[in-house]
Amino acid sequence: MRIIAGTHRGRHLSGPQGTELRPTSDKVREALFSILGPQVSGCRFLDLYAGTGAVGIEALSRGAATVTFVESDPKAVQLLRKNLQACQLLDRAQICVGQTATFLSRADWWHGPYDILFADPPYAALDELDVLIHAWKPGLLSEEAMVMIEQDSRTTVPASIDHADLMRRYQYGDTALYRYRLSITETVESPAS
Numbered sequence: 001m002r003i004i005a006g007t008h009r010g011r012h013l014s015g016p017q018g019t020e021l022r023p024t025s026d027k028v029r030e031a032l033f034s035i036l037g038p039q040v041s042g043c044r045f046l047d048l049y050a051g052t053g054a055v056g057i058e059a060l061s062r063g064a065a066t067v068t069f070v071e072s073d074p075k076a077v078q079l080l081r082k083n084l085q086a087c088q089l090l091d092r093a094q095i096c097v098g099q100t101a102t103f104l105s106r107a108d109w110w111h112g113p114y115d116i117l118f119a120d121p122p123y124a125a126l127d128e129l130d131v132l133i134h135a136w137k138p139g140l141l142s143e144e145a146m147v148m149i150e151q152d153s154r155t156t157v158p159a160s161i162d163h164a165d166l167m168r169r170y171q172y173g174d175t176a177l178y179r180y181r182l183s184i185t186e187t188v189e190s191p192a193s
Helices: 026-040 054-061 074-086 100-105 126-134
Strands: 044-048 066-071 093-097 114-119 141-152 164-172 175-182
Touching: 026 054, 026 114, 026 141, 026 164, 026 175, 044 054, 054 066, 054 074, 054 114, 066 074, 074 093
Parallel strands: 044 066, 044 114, 066 093, 114 141
Antiparallel strands: 141 175, 164 175
16 A cells, blocks of 8 residues: 555555455545545545545645544554554544444544545445444534545445435445535425415
């Protein structure tokens, strides 16, 4: 794994050995940041199921102001810390060790509101995908936030998740990226009859 662009371009990251981690491939990471474009610069980025931190570190390299990494696997957290330290990016990172569901329910752990939420839950764990769909709380995301979910391309994801609508699906072999945008709905009162 390597950082594709930005201030740390070309730097190699430590990857998993003998673990069940599935890091986002360089090809999919490159596509993800092409989709996100200039929105990354200066943003608050949330990396759920962060693994080795490759996606969040790429965001920092491309100018994200801060990244919050959420990961529950102790081996992955060790690799994440090692990669952040090697890139000298610990000062712009927050690492939350724990389950995504716990993080989403604990507003006191947040460093948001976040402008970009990236989530790469385990492909076979549909219950984790369900957490992403139903566990959002007010204040987690900014009004213009973008949500990107990585999943197996055979997984069916909903057209809307709580207060976000599916904008587009991108497929790269067996992997798909799903881009959601927050939906702003206004309540219109019916005139009195």
